[in-house]
Amino acid sequence: MNTRIPALAPALGFGLALLACGAAPGTASAAYTGNVVRIGVLNDQSGLYADIMGQGSVIAARMAVEDFGGRIGDTPVEVVAADNQNKPDIGAAIARQWYDVQGVDMIAEIANSSVALAVVEIARDKNKVAIVSGSNTNRLTGDSCTPNHVHWAFDNYALANATARAVVKQGGTSWFFITADYAFGHDMEKQAGDIVKQSGGTVVGSVRAPLNSADFASYLLQAQGSGAKVIGLANATADFTSTVKQGKEFGILDGGQSFAGLTVYLTDIDALGLEAAQGTLLSVPFYWDLNDRTRAFSKRFFERHGKMPTAYQASVYSQVTHYLKAVKSLGSDADGRAVVARMKELPTDDDAYGQGSIRVDGRKLHPMYLFQVKTPRESKGRWDYYKLAATIPTEEAWKPLDPACALVARQ
Missing domain, CATH: 3.40.50.2300 (Response regulator)
Incomplete structure (x- = not known):
């Protein structure tokens, strides 16, 4: 009661x-x-x-x-x-x-x-x-x-690690980043970029966009022109949804490139709709239909x-x-x-x-999980948005112990 x-x-x-x-x-x-x-x-x-x-x-x-x-x-x-x-x-x-x-x-x-x-x-x-x-x-x-x-x-490491490592393993070996121009975005780009390189991929370039940008046209054109297989989105919430929505208008997916969202929430995909978000790769530790x-x-x-x-x-x-x-x-x-x-x-x-x-x-x-956003045809209705692309086991998902933590130093 x-x-x-x-x-x-x-x-x-x-x-x-x-x-x-x-x-x-x-x-x-x-x-x-x-x-x-x-x-x-x-x-x-x-x-x-x-x-x-x-x-x-x-x-x-x-x-x-x-x-x-x-x-x-x-x-x-x-x-x-x-x-x-x-x-x-x-x-x-x-x-x-x-x-x-x-x-x-x-x-x-x-x-x-x-x-x-x-x-x-x-x-x-x-x-x-x-x-x-x-x-x-x-x-x-x-x-x-x-x-x-x-x-x-x-945390930022797990999100970047799970997405970047799994995407490179699946053939997404060249990356271009569109990054929110503040500490969060810079950190996500660095961590994901390092993991791409460690996994055998390459980072061909990046561009930084101001927080809460309304127009991503110039950034998307640079990403498109880079020829990278994957456009890594080191941004979140409204910046993420705006980038993907405008990317759909620019034919990013039709041109063979894919978006990899480094910080994506279920409500972002719900707001975007599958027509715009389809094909986006993202990682999370939980999905309702897992x-x-x-x-x-x-x-x-x-x-x-x-x-x-x-x-x-x-x-x-x-x-x-x-x-x-x-x-x-x-x-x-x-x-x-x-x-x-x-x-x-x-x-x-x-x-x-x-x-x-x-x-x-x-x-x-x-564990962390890599998902790909479904196409409208694949979805059975609202909230049926993800299909599992890979499971990142616990031992691979997380940043190693940091000696800067006093609790680690005492061991």
Whole structure:
């Protein structure tokens, strides 16, 4: 049974919504702080990333709690949600309020890299737990690793590695990059380009486009003129969809070239439509139609949200499930470092991400998958967008341990 209970003290005017899962508390154990296990979903509820995270991630968290039974013994589990507006000062303020005043034990998702890097430091200082999936920065398992956080879903290395290595292996040996001209795009281009070369391919050129460009004509003409087999798109969301849509008008696919998206979401393909997106190659750790378990989970999610889950939303279900297993195993949520240590000891397994593990640096490990977007004729309807092109096994998908992480150095 889902019960809505009164909100706690206002989170600094940020419109905090409190959602409770499970029945009213009975006799709760003192091992659980505040006699409740409280989880906060901190993400973009109203901006650029609301479609790929937003309320869908809150729903996924609630599903995980409900599937766990809504409580651990007599102790209820609650879910809190707030919009960080993609601003590190706002995200950090909410995190402090949650940890210090609202009794939040774990913060999930944490959209935007600058927000995530701030929140994991707060979690360390206060000995709480943070599980990040809304940021792709490799720093979370590098120089910014902590014993209080885990990095779920994927990161820039995994996305670039999975796509570039698999595409080269399948014959896409020459690449030209269209890159968003800021740190994220530069990093994605470098990582993917390095992997292309390591895999025996070549990078014939690249061009950088300003963030939120409206016109990609000149960039597409350069890519077309390069003769590269693959046009790597080191951009995301609106820039990605604009590039692919305009590329269709330029006859990129008809000319024998293909797009490889380095950061692509299911909602991007839904917005583009298969006529424009068909043939695009992309990598993700989750797709709703991957296997029987993902289909069963996604059907239940769709009944609540009206859309199939993105990899981010599915990751929230996965991370909340594993967090609750660790807390139950320990019999306490009081010591954040102990909870994260137990999370690393226990194998992961859930209906969204399947089986996996957590490395010493906090990196959640699982396979990555290369998909190709279907043609309109191949699709059976809305959300039936991908066909599996390759599976990248766990041992090949992730960046090796980084000695810049203090947890690695201590081994």
